[in-house]
Amino acid sequence: SQQGEEDPQALSIQEGENATMNCSYKTSINNLQWYRQNSGRGLVHLILIRSNEREKHSGRLRVTLDTSKKSSSLLITASRAADTASYFCATDGDYGQNFVFGPGTRLSVLP
Amino acid sequence: NAGVTQTPKFRVLKTGQSMTLLCAQDMNHEYMYWYRQDPGMGLRLIHYSVGEGTTAKGEVPDGYNVSRLKKQNFLLGLESAAPSQTSVYFCASSPAAGMYGYTFGSGTRLTVV
Numbered sequence: 001s002q003q004g005e006e007d008p009q010a011l012s013i014q015e016g017e018n019a020t021m022n023c024s025y026k027t028s029i030n031n032l033q034w035y036r037q038n039s040g041r042g043l044v045h046l047i048l049i050r051s052n053e054r055e056k057h058s059g060r061l062r063v064t065l066d067t068s069k070k071s072s073s074l075l076i077t078a079s080r081a082a083d084t085a086s087y088f089c090a091t092d093g094d095y096g097q098n099f100v101f102g103p104g105t106r107l108s109v110l111p
Numbered sequence: 112n113a114g115v116t117q118t119p120k121f122r123v124l125k126t127g128q129s130m131t132l133l134c135a136q137d138m139n140h141e142y143m144y145w146y147r148q149d150p151g152m153g154l155r156l157i158h159y160s161v162g163e164g165t166t167a168k169g170e171v172p173d174g175y176n177v178s179r180l181k182k183q184n185f186l187l188g189l190e191s192a193a194p195s196q197t198s199v200y201f202c203a204s205s206p207a208a209g210m211y212g213y214t215f216g217s218g219t220r221l222t223v224v
Contacts, residue, residue: 031209037130042115042201043154045212065192088153092209098144098169099213 002070004032004089004102012108019076021105023089026070032062032075033090033099043088046074063089117202118218124192124223126177132187132219142205143185144213145169145177154201160185161208163207182222192223 004023013019020090022033030051036045047063049056049072055064062075076083086106114140134143141162146154156169157175166177174196176188185204187198190202200221203213 033212035212040218042215042217043203043213045214048210048212050210062223098156098159098208100156100170101146103151103153 004091006087006089006102006105008105009103010106010108012110013079014107015055015109015111017079017080017082019079019083019085019107019109021074021107023072023074023102024070025072025091026087028070028092031092031099032065032072034061034072035090035101037086037088037089038106039085046087055111057102076107079107083107083110115202115204115214115216116199117219119219120217121220122187123221125176126192126194126223127189128192129190130221131193131223132200132202134153134185134187134204134216136185136202136204136214138204138206138214140155140183140204140206140214141182142145144175144203144205144206145185145187145201146201148218151185157187157200184217189221192221194205194223197221197223 004025005015033048037043060077064073066074086104088104090101118133144159145157160179163179163182
């Protein structure tokens with residue numbers, strides 16, 4: 001089934017730095033989403049970007065989408081220790097009724 | 112503002128035992144989903160429902176059954192648990208397909224010994 005693949009698998013940065021995570025997918029999509037998961041918790045929806053959009057912002061988050069390259073990126077600016085979490089991209093699934101999740105990027109923000 | 116509530120939060124089963132995981136949402140969402148999360152594999156869809164009284168198979172449905180008798184509840188059943196079903200199970204809901212983010216529950220950690 002179609003699936004996004006995040007890169008890198010793990011990322012460690014210092015507080016205050018920017019963090020960039022990438023997601024590549026295989027076939028055309030209608031929508032792509034990014035989620036955050038803190039350790040031991042459920043996923044929290046961050047941003048949904050449609051295939052006809054190139055960039056969306058939400059607070060310190062910026063998501064870009066390049067449909068020609070079948071890729072998306074999530075940028076977290078001025079990172080904080082509280083941003084430490086796993087981040088997942090999700091793309092429209094084969095079933096048309098759901099999203100398919102990648103394996104995620106583990107972000108560690110060091111104080 | 113409970114959102115999506117999953118019960119139980121933890122459970123240990125012996126191989127061959129059965130159990131039901133309950134998911135309840137109070138947002139009047141039409142769509143509900145059951146995922147399992149295993150290390151390094153992201154979330155995999157088990158079953159989903161597009162409305163009360165409907166269910167459909169996802170990517171990994173074998174060994175599981177579901178029911179959606181009421182709009183707010185989505186039950187996941189394991190008839191005869193196997194060690195391969197050791198996982199963290201997440202329920203999610205959405206107002207409709209495709210255009211909305213999911214609201215997730217906090218998960219059920221299941222261990223089958």
